[in-house]
Amino acid sequence: MRKLVPILSLTLVIFAIAKIVPSLKPQQACANSVSCAKNLNVQIENDATAIYNNQNIAPPKIYLSDKDLKPTVLADSVGVGEKHIYVDLTTQTLSAYQGDTLYLKTLVSTGKWRETPTGDFRIWVKLRATRMTGGEGADFYDLPNVPYVMFFGNSQVSPGLGFSLHGAYWHNNFGHPMSHGCVNMRPIDAEKLYNWVNPTTEGYTTYANQQDQGTLITIYGKTQI
Amino acid sequence: MSKPIKILIFFIIFALLLLFLFAVLPHQSSLLAPTPTPSASTKPNTELMSIDSPDGKFSLTLKKHKNQNTITYSFFVKDVEKNEEILIFTKELVSPDSISIPFNSFSPNNKYLFLKEQANTQTNYYVMSTNLTPFKNGEKYLSVSDFFTKKYDKxxxxxxxxxxxxxxxxxxxxxxxGKPSYSLWFEISSNSFIQLATRFN
Structure with missing residues (x-):
């Protein structure tokens, strides 16, 4: 009994430390502070109103069709080799390659109110559209029908944090940081990229898997804020 | 065959070849002219540049037409779905003055667009509606630069x-x-400026 008490006490202390220490580690912030962990599902809300900059905005209506289930990649965009997306935070530019063939190069808007993470990531799920909500006070935003969403993550940046490439219909200031961490694109560019990246679109929500790994995204540079 | 006959046959063939070139291929004659014949300018006197709206539903096209001493800049907005195009702005300038279409020209809802004019050392920005709707005082376009200059002299x-x-x-x-200062928003409907706490680099 005398030997048992110290052993039990030590076990309890170790258990307590194991529980407390992880909670002291800074929590990674979500890209969209309200919607990030709650809702990563496809959502189409054509009657909803968007709120941005304290203004009501009519989001674009989305009418799903067979084209959204299995879109076709244009023949002139197909190259040979692995697909790879590069996002340069310094120049606010996105370049998409297949092997050495450039598929798309365009201006984007990355994180202004929260940094877009740097590193190598994989797309883990694509959604035809979803709702993104976050911020507070004057910075609060509620954006239904965000189009062509490609969520990415890696071992350091959890996929559940909601960082993504997606179309942005509420501003047109590409080439300059505007977002809360995501990579905003013109909707026509986001559509083009969405139809090209892996996993190959199968329905309105497409998850990557071992047979169809998500396209690699490399984000580098430094945002000029 | 003797050498002179060979030479004669060679010249006959050469003469026939020349005749063929002149008779059958007249537009190639300039190739044989001793000096190049000046031709009409091969550069078209109209250039085109176009950009799509962010959602792809509209396009803005600039047509530059070279006149004798000036260049006419004409801007057309096209509704892609309806396949309808309208002229929304035109201006005649003397080179090197120019007007260009910025990448972010269209407003997010395609209701407005802005253009950038480089005139000597001054840069002017014009905002207009994409469907020719005039602004509150009947103006067809707003000069944002003029509003700015009147309000901010420093x-x-x-x-x-x-x-x-x-x-x-x-x-x-x-x-x-010349040092970077703060950013502003220009509100289209009220023609007013809002100073921002951050700079939109």
Whole structure:
């Protein structure tokens, strides 16, 4: 009994430390502070109103069709080799390659109110559209029908944090940081990229898997804020 | 066959070849002319440049037509779905003055667009509606640069980068010494400026 008490006490202390220490580690912030962990599902809300900059905005209506289930990649965009997306935070530019063939190069808007993470990531799920909500006070935003969403993550940046490439219909200031961490694109560019990246679109929500790994995204540079 | 006959046959063939070139291929004659014949300018006197709206539903096309001493800049907005095109702005300038289409020209809802004019050392920005709707005083376009100059005498307008939302243009300013200063929003309907706490680099 005398030997048992110290052993039990030590076990309890170790258990307590194991529980407390992880909670002291800074929590990674979500890209969209309200919607990030709650809702990563496809959502189409054509009657909803968007709120941005304290203004009501009519989001674009989305009418799903067979084209959204299995879109076709244009023949002139197909190259040979692995697909790879590069996002340069310094120049606010996105370049998409297949092997050495450039598929798309365009201006984007990355994180202004929260940094877009740097590193190598994989797309883990694509959604035809979803709702993104976050911020507070004057910075609060509620954006239904965000189009062509490609969520990415890696071992350091959890996929559940909601960082993504997606179309942005509420501003047109590409080439300059505007977002809360995501990579905003013109909707026509986001559509083009969405139809090209892996996993190959199968329905309105497409998850990557071992047979169809998500396209690699490399984000580098430094945002000029 | 003797050598003179061979030479004669060679010259006959050569003469026939020349005749063929002149008779059958007249437009190739300039190739044989001793000096190049000046031809009409091969450069077209009309150039085109086009950009799509962010959602692809509209396009803005600039047609530059070279006149004798000037260039006419004409801007057309096309509704892609309806396949309808309208002329929304035109101006005649003397080179090197020019007008261009910024990448972020269209407002997010395609209701407005802005253009950038480089005139000597001054840069002017014009905003207009994409369907020719006049502004509140009947103007067909607003000169954002004029509004800015009247309000801010201790700043210069460095650049208008795009649209913060469907009604707000983003302006970056500099001090008179050329150092970066704060950013502004220009609100289209009220023609007013809003100073921002951050700079939109």
């Amino acid at each position: 700043l210069t307008l460095e650049d208008i980068t795009g649209w913060a939302d469907p009604n707000l243009l983003v302006l970056n300013t500099n001090t008179l010494e």
